[in-house]
Amino acid sequence: MNPYVVIGAGQAGMQVCDSLRKSGYDGELILLGEEDSLPYQRPPLSKKFLTGDLDRDRLLFRPAAYFDKIAVDVRLRTQVESIDRAARQIVLGDGSTLAYTKLALTTGTRVRPLNCPGHELDNIYYVRTLTDSEMLLQRLASTERVAVIGGGFIGLEVAAVARELEKQATVIEAQERLMARAVSPVVSDFYAKLHRSRGVDVRCSSAVESIVESKQGLLVNLADGARIESDIVVAGIGVLPNSELAENCGLACNSGIVVDEYAQTSDPHIVAAGDCTMHFNGFLQREIRLESVQNAVDQAKVAAATLCGQPQAYRQVPWFWSDQYDVKLQMAGIGMPFDQYAVRGDLASQAFSVFYFRDNTFVGADSINRPAEHMACRKLLTQGTTLSVAQAQDIDFDLKQLAKAG
């Protein structure tokens, strides 16, 4: 029998391999990765890794010996050119072919590049791969001023690190508020205040017109006429799914590789998991693409189960987190869009949760420095427990007890 092949050596790819072995698949297993590192954690790349306190070895999920132990043939620095579904083989960058019995696509995403004039200049950085962050880390040592384009999670985490390293930091966000896609205005405003109080120049509703070189470094020209002087630009304006391999071999794609509740693509021999998938989410009862550790891990487990002929539907409640300064944001469910919300706790104390409701149903919550509430919310959402606005905002109402009662 030909091997099972996993394309993409990120968190999802690593989890597919791990789960395949745990589910009893004992045939040949090959993990292909473009980068030169064994699978590593990406979340610290925009956080702790940039402070220089974390060696690259400590980012690895598992040491090389682990892959030997579970007999995964990891092939790094390996490009995949195309997939020939009829012949059930893939064509590699060096022209060789690799036949497969089953294929898992865990190709992830890549950064959305800037496209304004000046986007090709030196001293413009992105944060996606280990190499990206190593270059940025190195450059930060001789940097005084950092202009961050994009006020989403990545941009704000980088701005927070820059301030912790005592650099000047400006955040330029095109939308009228920070993290607009992921959180509500209450939470956006809280974070704008937080960053301003730590000395970040936060500019919302600010479109970037161009970036030019000046004697002192870079100048970021904004549509409103403002000019931001900086030594470097860090862009965090979102990601694009790596779905070209799938598109080019005729798999159904729609802003991502389309999969069903079982991580199955439109080809019965191919599954897909992680950031690259547009998937039917059983919890949300709609199609969505999620960029998160939770989705990478949980959907990869589902994909492996499907490959092993033990299908289990993907129904997990989405969750996310972001660390900025000493403030931890944890999100449970998908709160957007909502028609009612409730604040529990005190914004000024920097420890509170915001609960979101749609048609009187609790759909998600953002917790700021309230991990126990976050965990309770994940439980409530998983169980589908009824929660009212009044209960949510009553600090004396015991959420944990409600979660336990189911």
Add this chain to the structure above:
Amino acid sequence: MPKIIYRQADGREDAVEVPLGWSLMEAAIQNDIAGIVAECGGGCACATCHVYVGQGSKVELPEIGDMEGDMLECTSAERRDSSRLSCQLRMTAELDGLVVDIPETQT
């Protein structure tokens, strides 16, 4: 290098050399110790690196932080007085020989 002894629920033990400053979660992951999941990679965000430590030991562990205390409320296995999140425990010379018990379940 000082060692930590990871003990599974079935009594099986692995002695692991842990570099100073590493978290006990990281050392477990890098040595492929079963039963420490660490979904969030050490962000104190998931409570899947829960361990029991210090029973019968005189070693002084750092106090449980607010965040860790909250997350310990949400562990999959029962919380005991000895419950900690291994991502929040940093290796020191004093911890040499410490036994860390891994609960039966993390998720």
